[in-house]
Amino acid sequence: xxxxxxxxxxxxxxxxxxxxxxxxxxxxxxxxxxxxxxxxxxxxxxxxxxxxxxxxxxxxxxxxxxxxxxxxxxxxxxxx
Numbered sequence: 079x080x081x082x083x084x085x086x087x088x089x090x091x092x093x094x095x096x097x098x099x100x101x102x103x104x105x106x107x108x109x110x111x112x113x114x115x116x117x118x119x120x121x122x123x124x125x126x127x128x129x130x131x132x133x134x135x136x137x138x139x140x141x142x143x144x145x146x147x148x149x150x151x152x153x154x155x156x157x158x
Contacts (some may be wrong), residue, residue, distance in 0.1 A: 106145055106149045
């Protein structure tokens with residue numbers, strides 16, 4: 079918390095408009111669903127994955143953590 083001197087006061091707190099944050103979050107939500115669409119497209123095209131399921135799950139987990147981190151950074155940039 080910011081410590082104010084006795085003669086100081088906060089006049090106004092400004093944030094960007096919420097639509098700016100909403101637009102960025104829509105992009106992140108779209109990116110979160112990309113792996114699901116990719117799996118559906120690969121299954122429909124009969125392409126065989128040569129990677130073990132654990133590797134795919136690990137890569138998916140890393141990808142989702144990166145998307146969550148980007149969403150968090152967008153929110154922090156908006157809030158602060």
